[in-house]
Amino acid sequence: xxxxxxEPDLGPWAAEPTLDVAGRLVELARGRRAGSxxxxxVVVVAVDGRSAGGKSTAAGRLAAATAGAVVVxxxxxxxxxxxxxxxxxxxxxxxxxxxxxxxxSFRPPAWVERxxxxxxxxxxxxxxxxxxxxxxxxxxxxxxxxxxxxxxxxEAEAYRRGIERDIVxxxxxxxxxxxxxxxxxxEGPFLAADRPWERADVVICSTPVPAVPDGVVAVSxxxxxxxxxxxxxx
Numbered sequence: 001x002x003x004x005x006x007e008p009d010l011g012p013w014a015a016e017p018t019l020d021v022a023g024r025l026v027e028l029a030r031g032r033r034a035g036s037x038x039x040x041x042v043v044v045v046a047v048d049g050r051s052a053g054g055k056s057t058a059a060g061r062l063a064a065a066t067a068g069a070v071v072v073x074x075x076x077x078x079x080x081x082x083x084x085x086x087x088x089x090x091x092x093x094x095x096x097x098x099x100x101x102x103x104x105s106f107r108p109p110a111w112v113e114r115x116x117x118x119x120x121x122x123x124x125x126x127x128x129x130x131x132x133x134x135x136x137x138x139x140x141x142x143x144x145x146x147x148x149x150x151x152x153x154x155e156a157e158a159y160r161r162g163i164e165r166d167i168v169x170x171x172x173x174x175x176x177x178x179x180x181x182x183x184x185x186x187e188g189p190f191l192a193a194d195r196p197w198e199r200a201d202v203v204i205c206s207t208p209v210p211a212v213p214d215g216v217v218a219v220s221x222x223x224x225x226x227x228x229x230x231x232x233x234x
Contacts, residue, residue, distance in 0.1 A: 039099070150202075
């Protein structure tokens with residue numbers, strides 16, 4: 001796997017059941033919340049990584065393995081707002097209410113202005129919120145996070161996935177390439193400055209070779225949450 005020049009390869013990797021990884025991660029988050037100033041019962045776990053690098057898939061699988069969990073996508077918060085200046089919106093609209101134990105039904109300003117239906121929802125009774133997106137574990141959000149995940153991906157494969165995904169969504173190839181080149185011009189310096197992989201409690205590989213089966217994730221043994229099994233490298 002080839003990662004960006006400023007990011008270390010965080011392998012070796014071990015295949016572990018998603019249920020086990022999610023359980024240890026949420027237990028870690030709950031322990032931290034118990035010792036913090038946050039009063040609400042809902043733990044917040046950021047799932048960060050590079051664009052098209054497998055964050056949404058990882059967050060969805062971790063949430064599915066956690067009873068009562070939901071996923072919040074930062075792309076929804078940032079919709080028609082900006083590349084990376086959405087952290088205040090996320091705090092005010094989602095993380096601060098969650099920290100106080102409140103349910104959330106948040107319509108970002110651009111949703112209202114542009115008539116987008118629906119809302120970002122964290123229902124009453126939620127046990128854990130997995131916040132997924134590039135920059136979801138950024139340093140400015142640390143006071144509202146209980147744990148974080150970095151999803152490491154092959155740089156070329158993530159770029160290829162992103163372009164192909166945009167083509168499926170209706171862009172022609174030239175438009176998709178232009179968009180991704182512009183996005184990477186913002187994402188690269190942002191991540192190089194913030195270095196979220198250094199704060200991650202768990203690192204997941206989203207482009208493992210060989211591919212792992214359903215119900216299993218490839219986890220860095222360099223970032224083992226307490227209680228993880230002995231290393232089985234791949």
